[in-house]
Amino acid sequence: MEVVILAAGMGKRMRSALPKVLQPLAGRPLLAHVLASVRALGAGRICVVYGHGGETVRARLDAPDLVWAEQSPQLGTGHAVQQALPQLSDGEQALVLYGDVPLIGVPTLTRLSAAAGCGLQSQLAKLALLTVELDDPTGYGRILRDASGRVTRIVEEKDATPAERRVREVNTGILSAPVARLRDWLGRIGNHNAQGEYYLTDIIALAVADGVEIVTVSPATVAETLGVNSKAQLASLERVYQARIADQLLDKGVTLIDPARLDVRGELVCGRDVEIDVNCVFEGRVELGDGVSIGANCVLRDVHLGAGTRVAPFSHLDSTRTGEACAIGPYARTRPGTVLGNGVHVGNFVEIKNSKVADQSKANHLAYVGDADVGERVNIGAGTITCNYDGVNKFRTVIEDDAFIGSDTQLVAPVRVGRGATLGAGTTLTRDAPPDALTVSRSPLQSIARWRRPVKQA
Ligand code: UD1
Ligand code: CA
Numbered sequence: 001m002e003v004v005i006l007a008a009g010m011g012k013r014m015r016s017a018l019p020k021v022l023q024p025l026a027g028r029p030l031l032a033h034v035l036a037s038v039r040a041l042g043a044g045r046i047c048v049v050y051g052h053g054g055e056t057v058r059a060r061l062d063a064p065d066l067v068w069a070e071q072s073p074q075l076g077t078g079h080a081v082q083q084a085l086p087q088l089s090d091g092e093q094a095l096v097l098y099g100d101v102p103l104i105g106v107p108t109l110t111r112l113s114a115a116a117g118c119g120l121q122s123q124l125a126k127l128a129l130l131t132v133e134l135d136d137p138t139g140y141g142r143i144l145r146d147a148s149g150r151v152t153r154i155v156e157e158k159d160a161t162p163a164e165r166r167v168r169e170v171n172t173g174i175l176s177a178p179v180a181r182l183r184d185w186l187g188r189i190g191n192h193n194a195q196g197e198y199y200l201t202d203i204i205a206l207a208v209a210d211g212v213e214i215v216t217v218s219p220a221t222v223a224e225t226l227g228v229n230s231k232a233q234l235a236s237l238e239r240v241y242q243a244r245i246a247d248q249l250l251d252k253g254v255t256l257i258d259p260a261r262l263d264v265r266g267e268l269v270c271g272r273d274v275e276i277d278v279n280c281v282f283e284g285r286v287e288l289g290d291g292v293s294i295g296a297n298c299v300l301r302d303v304h305l306g307a308g309t310r311v312a313p314f315s316h317l318d319s320t321r322t323g324e325a326c327a328i329g330p331y332a333r334t335r336p337g338t339v340l341g342n343g344v345h346v347g348n349f350v351e352i353k354n355s356k357v358a359d360q361s362k363a364n365h366l367a368y369v370g371d372a373d374v375g376e377r378v379n380i381g382a383g384t385i386t387c388n389y390d391g392v393n394k395f396r397t398v399i400e401d402d403a404f405i406g407s408d409t410q411l412v413a414p415v416r417v418g419r420g421a422t423l424g425a426g427t428t429l430t431r432d433a434p435p436d437a438l439t440v441s442r443s444p445l446q447s448i449a450r451w452r453r454p455v456k457q458a
Contacts, residue, residue: 001118002092002179003043004084007031007099008051008071013230019053021099022060023234026241027265027283030228031061033102039065040106041113044092047084048099076197077173082186090180093118093125096200098173100228103237108219109174115215116176126213127181127204129154130174132222140170141201143216151214154201158194169216171201172225181212249276257296271307295329306342323359341376358401371413372397381407381425388413400435 011020021031031048038046050057051071058068069083081096088094093116097104108130116128129151131143141154142164154171155164177185185203193199207214219225223240226233245268246259254270256262261278268282271290280294284302288294292305295313303317306324311317315329319336326344328334334346337354344357347364355372363369363380371388373396374380384405386397395413399405403417406425416432417423423433424440433439 001041001043001095001113002088003038003046003095003097004081004088005031005034005038005046005048005097005099006077006080007057008049008054008074008080009100010052010074011100011229014234015231019057020228021057022053023228025102025228025234025238026245026263029061030102031057031099034097034099034104035061035066037104037106037109038097041109043095045087047087049080049083076191076195077200078186078189078198078202081182081200082198085179085183085186088179090183092179093176094179094182095176096174098227101172101174101225102228103224103226103241104174105220105224108217108224112174112176112217115217118176125178125181126215127207128176128215128217129204130172130219130225131169131216132172132218132225133168134170134222135168137165137168137170142167143169143171151204151216152208153205156193156195156199156201172219173200173227174225177203177207181207181210277313289324298329371395372399374399375401375403375419377401378403378405380405381409383408384411385409386411386413
């Protein structure tokens with residue numbers, strides 16, 4: 001099977017500089033969703049017909065299994081498929097999809113291809129149409145059938161008579177047909193219609209005339225066939241997509257406090273007894289171990305959390321791995337390269353970047369730990385900062401096991417705090433702190449008796 005994806009439309013109604021098929025649904029371009037389904041089908045060649053903003057689309061999504069055909073100017077869906085024909089081989093069955101119909105499902109496409117006789121000898125191949133019955137068919141091409149129920153043609157809304165417009169079975173645009181036939185039919189269609197376009201839908205009447213059997217298949221859900229022409233439609237498909245993900249997670253036993261307030265923009269893999277509170281966003285690949293709980297309003301991107309780890313509300317975790325039973329947040333921020341051991345605590349307003357923090361260490365309040373290697377059972381006091389950047393270069397800080405870092409300490413990297421060392425509160429550490437010793441830098445404390453505050457000058 002060979003695939004043609006029509007993606008040349010302008011998408012004017014999106015009112016965006018970004019080409020329509022690059023608009024994100026669940027964090028991925030619309031076209032990427034279609035490509036994922038097509039790849040899951042095990043398609044042969046995949047030809048994307050691009051037009052407006054096409055170079056951007058190509059640059060963003062190009063892959064070795066794709067071929068690209070430019071359609072310029074855009075003279076209709078039939079003309080669009082024609083641009084792909086040089087890339088397709090006779091003897092194959094072509095599956096035509098739209099780049100702006102992102103939720104099309106693999107089981108539906110499998111049924112459509114089977115109905116078209118994919119894999120059979122080309123003489124046996126049929127023309128298969130994906131159609132749906134809509135309560136409000138406005139805007140769609142209508143499927144016309146004869147008295148015995150056989151499809152005779154498709155009429156576009158703008159060309160339809162009032163009686164034809166009452167037909168509720170509509171063309172989704174998705175179809176499968178033998179390539180050789182398609183080549184012949186598309187060579188014979190004209191543009192004498194209300195829109196002056198070359199309609200792909202005109203091949204149906206030609207197929208009927210040629211005695212090619214036409215079969216219709218309906219999708220598993222109507223949402224699969226919905227296209228995106230406006231931001232409102234994009235937003236409504238986003239909710240459909242997210243509701244599906246939420247259902248899948250609930251089926252797997254994940255507790256979602258409110259399935260309607262969850263956004264997964266990538267892949268979320270959960271162990272047993274995971275609980276997710278409201279308004280959390282998951283991006284990239286996120287893996288949550290058994291018994292993990294995520295508080296309200298957290299954003300996690302490319303994160304792996306070990307079993308029993310708890311993330312309190314309003315935390316933002318990016319490219320982070322943790323061991324088991326960590327306590328993170330509220331209001332924690334972990335940036336790329338954060339690796340936490342088991343039982344690590346990262347409290348409110350603590351930022352960690354490109355650092356390893358080993359088992360049972362704690363930074364509970366207001367700290368910046370950047371480019372650091374922190375050992376086990378280390379206590380990092382409130383207000384501690386690794387001064388990892390001199391304005392030009394970055395340097396590492398090493399804090400060995402069992403060190404105690406007093407509050408409001410600056411660790412001027414590169415610097416090392418020895419095993420079991422104690423740093424007094426307020427220390428600015430500019431050289432290594434020896435193990436098991438107290439290191440403290442502090443200006444002498446003075447009290448000046450009968451000190452008088454300045455008074456306002458007249
Ligand atoms: C088309 C169908 C209509 C169907 C509807 C379903 C035709 C003539 N009509 O109508 O029967 O009910 O889809 O949504 O086929 N495209 C190109 N190049 C072009 C024109 C369109 O690549 O020159 C692409 C668009 O990017 C889009 C798809 O084809 O992905 C459909 O185009 P659109 O203009 O939305 O078709 P409709 O007129 O709505
Ligand atoms: Ca459309």
